[in-house]
Amino acid sequence: MNWDAKIIAFCCNWCSYAAADLAGISRLQYSGSIRIIRVLCSGMVHPQQVLHALDKGAAGVMLIGCHLGECHYLKGNEVALARAEVIVDTLEDLGYASERFELTWVSSAEPERLVKAFHHMIARLADLDRGSPVFTAGGAGRLINET
Amino acid sequence: MIGHNGSVDMTASEPVGAVMVIGGGISGMRAALDLADSGYYVYLVEKTGAIGGAMPQYNKVFPTNDCSMCIIAPKLVECGRHANIRILTLGSVLDIAGRPGDFVVRVRQKPRYVDTEKCIACGQCSAHCPQSVDDPFSGHIAGRKAIYIKYPQAVPFKYQIDAEACLYLSQEGKCGVCAEICPPEAIRFDDRALEEEIRVGAVVMALGFQTFNPAVIKAWGYGVYPNVITSLQFERYLAPDGPTSGVLHRPSDGKPVRRIAFLQCIGSRDKHHCGNEYCSSVCCMYAIKEAVMVKEANPELEVTIFYTDIRTHGKEFDRYFERARSETGIRFVRSRIHGVEPRGTRGDLRLHYISVQGRQVEEIVDLVVLSVGLETADDMVSLADRIGIQMTPDRFAAISAFMPVHTSREGIFTCGAFNGPRDIPQSVIGGSAAAASVAVLLSGARHSLTRTASFPLEQDVRLREPRIGVFICHCGTNIAGVVDIEEVAAYAATLANVVSVERNLFTCAQDTQDIMGQQIRDRELNRIVVAACTPRTHEPLFRATLRSAGINEYLLEMANIRNQNAWVHGFDQQTATAKAKDLIRMAVAKVSGLRALHPLRIPITPSALVIGGGVAGMTAALNLALQGFDVHLVEKTGQLGGNALHLFQTWSGEHVPRYLDGLRSEVVNHPRIAVFYHSTVVEVAGHVGNFTTTLRGDSGRRKTVRHGVVLITTGAKRYIPEEFEYGKIPKVVASIEFDKLHMHNEARVARGTSFVFIQCVGSRNQERPYCSKSCCTHSIQSAIKLKKEAPSRRIYILYREIRTYGQRERLYNKARELGIVFINYELHGPPKLSRERDGVLVEVWDHVLHRPLQIQADVVILASATLASPDASDLANLFKLPLNADGFFQEAHAKLRPVEFHVDGVFVAGLAHYPKPLEESISQALAAAGKAGCLLARKEIALEAYVAQVDPGRCDGCGLCIEVCPYRAITLVEYEDEKGVVLKSVVIDQVLCKGCGICQGTCPKQGVDVAGFTCAQIEAQVDAALDDTVAEGT
Amino acid sequence: MKPRLNFEWLHGCSGCEIALLNSGELLFSLFQLVDIVHFPLLMDHKYIADPGEEGDLSLPEADIGLVTGGVGLASHLKILTAMRRQCRVLIAVGTCAGHGGIPAMRNQWTAGQTMETVFSTATTDTAPVPDGVPALLDRVSSIDEQVRVDVCLPGCPPRPEMIIAVLEALIQREEQRLPHKSVCETCPTVRTGKGQATIHRGTVRAAYTPGEPLDRMRCLLEQGLLCMGPVTAGGCGGRDVPLCLRSRVSCRGCYGPVRKYGNQLLDMMNALASNGIDYRTIIDRTSLLRFSGAHGRLRPKGERK
DSSP: OOOOOOEEEEEETTTHHHHHHHHHHTTOOOOTTEEEEEESOGGGOOHHHHHHHHHTTOSEEEEEEOOTTOOTTSSHHHHHHHHHHHHHHHHHHTTOOGGGEEEEEOOTTOHHHHHHHHHHHHHHHHHHHTTSOOOOTTOTTOOGGGO | OBOGGGOBOOOSSOOOSEEEEEOOSHHHHHHHHHHHHTTOEEEEEOSSSSSOTTGGGOSEETTTTEEHHHHHHHHHHHHHHOTTEEEETTEEEEEEEEETTEEEEEEEEOOOSBOTTTOOOOOHHHHHOOOEEEOGGGTTSSEEESEEOSSTTOSSOOOEEOTTTOHHHHTTTOOOHHHHHOTTOOBOTTOOOEEEEEEESEEEEOOOOEEOOGGGSGGGOTTTSTTEEEHHHHHHHHOTTSTTTTOOOOTTTOOOOOEEEEEEEETSSBTTTTSBOSOOSSHHHHHHHHHHHHHHHOTTOEEEEEESSOOOOSTTHHHHHHHHHHTSOOEEEEOOOOOEEEETTTTEEEEEEEOTTSOEEEEEESEEEEEEOEEOOHHHHHHHHHHTOOBOTTSSBOOBTTBTTBOSSTTEEEOGGGGSSOOHHHHHHHHHHHHHHHHHHTGGGTTSSOOOOOOOOOOOOTTSOOOEEEEEEOTTTTTTTTSOHHHHHHHHTTBTTEEEEEEESOTTSHHHHHHHHHHHHHTTOOEEEEEESOHHHHHHHHHHHHHHTTSOTTSEEEEEOIIIIITTSTTOHHHHHHHHHHHHHHHHHHHHTOOOOOOOEEEOOOEEEEEOOBHHHHHHHHHHHHHTOEEEEEOSSSSSBGGGGGOOBOTTOOBHHHHHHHHHHHHHHOTTEEEETTOEEEEEEEETTEEEEEEEOTTSOEEEEEESEEEEOOOEEEOOOOSTTTTTSTTEEEHHHHHHHHHTTOHHHHTOOEEEEEEEESSSSSSOOSOOSSHHHHHHHHHHHHHHHOTTOEEEEEESSOOOOGGGHHHHHHHHHTTOEEEEOOTTSOOEEEEETTEEEEEEEETTTTEEEEEEESEEEEEEOEEEOTTHHHHHHHHTOOBOTTSOBOOSBTTTBTTBOSSTTEEEOGGGTSOOOHHHHHHHHHHHHHHHHHHHHSSEEEOOSSOEEEOTTTOOOOOTTTTTOTTOOEEEEEEEOTTOOEEEEEEEOTTTOOOOOHHHHHOTTOOEEETTSOHHHHHHHHHHHHOTTTTBOO | OOOEEEEEEOBSOSHHHHHHHTTTHHHHHHHHHOEEEEOTTTSOOOOOOOTTOOSOOOOOOEEEEEEESBEEEHHHHHHHHHHHHHEEEEEEESHHHHHOTGGGGGGGSOHHHHHHHHHHSTTSOOSOOOTTOOOEEEEEEOGGGTSOOSEEEOOSSOOHHHHHHHHHHHHTTOOOOOOOSBGGGGOOSBOOSOOOSBOOOTTOOOOOOTTOOGGGSBOTTTTTOOOOGGGBBOOTTTTSOOHHHHTTOOOOOTTOBSSTTOOHHHHHHHHHHHTTOBGGGSSSGGGGGTTOOTTTTSOOTTOOO
16 A cells, blocks of 8 residues: 555553554554554543644544453543544544544454554545545645645 | 461561462462562462463453453563562472471472573564464464463563473474574573472462363263363453454354354262362353353354353342343353254254253254363362362362461461352452461561662752663564664664664663663763663563663653564564654654653551451451551441351351350450441541541540551341231241241241241342342251251242352252252242241242142241441442442452452452352451551552643643542642732642543643643654654754 | 834724723823834824735834734735734734634635625625625634734733733833633632533523622533633633623633644533533534634635545
């Protein structure tokens, strides 16, 4: 796939970050587009950071937490789920395709599931960007009368 | 002499402050961690190459459906890196000499053939090893290499060689490819067994269990028909990290499965086939769990569970069962299947059974799962024999219900499934209880053999420009084979604030740590980036290096260029090299903004408040007092004893009143225990380590006590039946009342010739969908006694399921042998009672005879439910604790934290947690005391370093973060600015905060941030990831 | 010699100017502080700015330039560029200049859609767009999107006291002390951290006991009223109670986002959702960007990227 934009993946320390480590131990292969940022909980990520990443040129942002009911901090992933709706709605409000954001759950023992989620996201974004020039940094604040 | 709780007269000499725990399963791990945390050096002997026991094999655990590996992995790591736990893998105990307080244990360690100091677990050996064998970890459904790790998260994370399978070792030097390719040269073919004599003060036997091997009985066709598998194999089929990646198919032909039958009680409750007379306690729940899991993943599957009795007696178990039955569409058939036959040649299987209606039924399925029971392995029985501890006829450790973790040999304790079949929480409780009992025996030797590290003074980096050192690991060829390290290193040197870049063959090697320390001093580095493997395993190591070199350990960031780069882009050097640069740039960006963190340390008031003076409360109080801590014991009535005052014997026939007298006198006479009668808790302030609690006595007088921990042992109350004419017909009595009538041989009992017990009165109904757990056993015991007194008596037990779990099953068998009649009834068709002459007429539908049955009873005994204490909700509010839907206290985690809460320093035990028999209350009370003791044994506790902090320049007290905090750590305060304007701000209780950052994700103005993961730091990483010009130096 | 001051009014409503002119004695302090050399609203100073016309803008040089309003027409951009060129220090006065303000609400549509809606729909006329209406730029921007801005002074309108204070600080070469916290900072209402599960429609009024002081009234957001206070820059009431709150009315968000790159819509929705409040009960969410639609925040609906 000739598509080299970057995807930011906020991974919870207790589940998906561990699954990403395990994916390595199992030598599962996935695209070089993913940039994992370790957070302590999916509930820690402010939607502003999702928007920020898109504004800065990320093709997509993933937030990957523990399965519902398995949060290390009781309810962080539930809050993340509530926020995900806001993010999806607001991205559309703000003129972004909401497909650029994905919230998903992966336990620390599910490296395949994680890699599948990566593949799926990349395919979705590649689809989205097919035919239109890949959205690049600086685009969000770009003014039409500048060009 | 051994008193209650096992206090031993230790006048002879100072005991040894070390303990040996035999068995590295969850129970042994818990015991080891608790002991190491409370000041004892621990030798953890594990017979295989890695600790973890059975839990890593499970896909999920009931009733929470948590991923098993996810919850146990942190415990594995904790054991693995604990400074005061030494793990002896491939080890076995030969014998134990000496006396309580001073044993000498001979341990033999089999050769591993891999130098654990050198092995970096890169897995290249395994990838190249030509020899494959069946993998016992997967229940032999998949293979593994001759050089292997037991499972991917294994601790210690080091490879081992199976000498029998290895070509080099078994065929005199053939092969040896692993030794040739091992990057750090860790293979040791000349490794030899090691024998060691270890001095310890006490021994904990957590020998665990093995699953019953159904191949020994031909009837089920296991080992003959490939589509007959065990529940453990099924567990591996379901596991996403299992050999089929969680996809289920028929073992015979790989086709999708359409119909599954679970057969219960395989190797349990089965005197005739295998001699395992007991109930294995866990199979009903795990079968339901497996059925639910497979049904969720494949809704079109037909799943049937063939059972004898559904024994879902644990907390939240009955609800789980009900959901499975009513919502997931799993079929439950009460019938015991005695044989499996093939049908045709395509792998289909035929089952015969007799339905509840008495008809012959035949069913065809394509997968049979045998719910195999738990048993003690032969080598463990012989170990017990060598050590000289008594065993039960069911081949489990013989214990007293009053001393549930003491073996027959003084100073040697026992826990987990070796004490009788039990589930994970019971095993965890056992582990903590054993640790608590050891702590009493060895209280004089606490901290005598444990180590604490000392570090040089830390340099203050606040006012200095970041001077970053980047250490890039080759990891042999693991990283360097894919990533162009030279190019990456040259690139890293161009990044802003980077003053030094080093490349290391193995950054984790001890000599590299010395080089790093030297670099830090020579080049005055104040922030470190290590580009290597994952922080999850190696951050602690590098943190220690930073501390030794005099910089704050939190000024470290790891770039995960192995697990999350080289290994996942193994065929694409260009991508891996480019990504390695990105990851290092991100780490440099983050580390530049890191600040030194100093976790808050708070002193601990070394005393406990125990609320509730029943057996659980007294047991916990006495254990803590014997460990050397002061205890305030609060009892709302005028006497100690609680519900046990109504009990006469334990399930094993031990005399309760005598025990209770002894316990009570020990408690009231112990100088460290102050008992407050007629008292209740009315006010609570403070938090873990320092609580201030106000008690109110019956005269209304208030008293304030200061304490470091709280134990809630407030018990439960009994249900007063509203059904079955209770209170209207005098011959209908509740079981506790009956016990008294029986003891005094009151006329109704003495003259009675016909007795009817009705089970589940007030339990397992719509209003209280839980099992009261002890009533089946209790009724059967009474029935046996009645029958033995006069064999001519007719005795009926009307039940819904008989739940004589574990070794209690012998009582059930005995009752049936004695001719006691068991009649099953359903919730929708309860027995009807009416007054008849001078007796009671009981009408019930007989499912065997298929007609209504009328019984003339002289006495009807109602086994009434155990209810949550009505005081629980007040106490829950005071201490901010959750209650479950039935009003019992909700522990922190149903599986691994069964006596703790999310509020630190508060513990629960006994009936306050859930109905349970005396033995389990005592065990849980010891566990709670053990956990409390772990805290009190330290002079101070260090809190989380990653906690939320308020930025006073940004927070304006809008209060939006208050309610989102799961730990109620955030409060709003008012203050005045220099002009006297009243302003608001939130404050975060650093003790309660756990650092989840939900507040950070909520705050609209970045007014609150979790140290180490602030919005600015995360954004710096995002910026660096996306813009490769952002962090470049000038 | 007093510093020279230029004052320009771009895509705004004149509210900022009226507030300043209406500020009584404060206006005189302005006159005492600076020499006004260019202020078309007050002074007759001819210059060329119309689109299409050739020639340079003949603005005088000044030490300080104040600009109100955002940029919506080519002429605005021309004037703004000239202001930047002629003024040593440029100050964005008011929310329109800083964040786009009300005029930037049209960024939800294309310029063509806007013209059509205004001139050619049934509610107005069905006539074509008349001649002589200057062409709209594709979107309304804040002035800092177009030129470098030294100080941003939000408000709709800003407090005249604050304008004077900023000028004073500038002249005295003191550090600017602009409010940097949200409206909640000086709001005296009672907060408990526990709110309603839903947000009421705008027709619902605050619950309070008449005559009771504000510091006894429950926080409006906690009452279930959509108060923009937590995400909105404070300062409307000086160090005293925020203006809308004085009338027991929830904050509309007119000072723009409290954080420089904050997003009033996203921040507000997020805070509500995090607290378990059903944010979808809010009708016309995008109107929460009614004061801060510049910086590319509001965009035409069809334009998904």
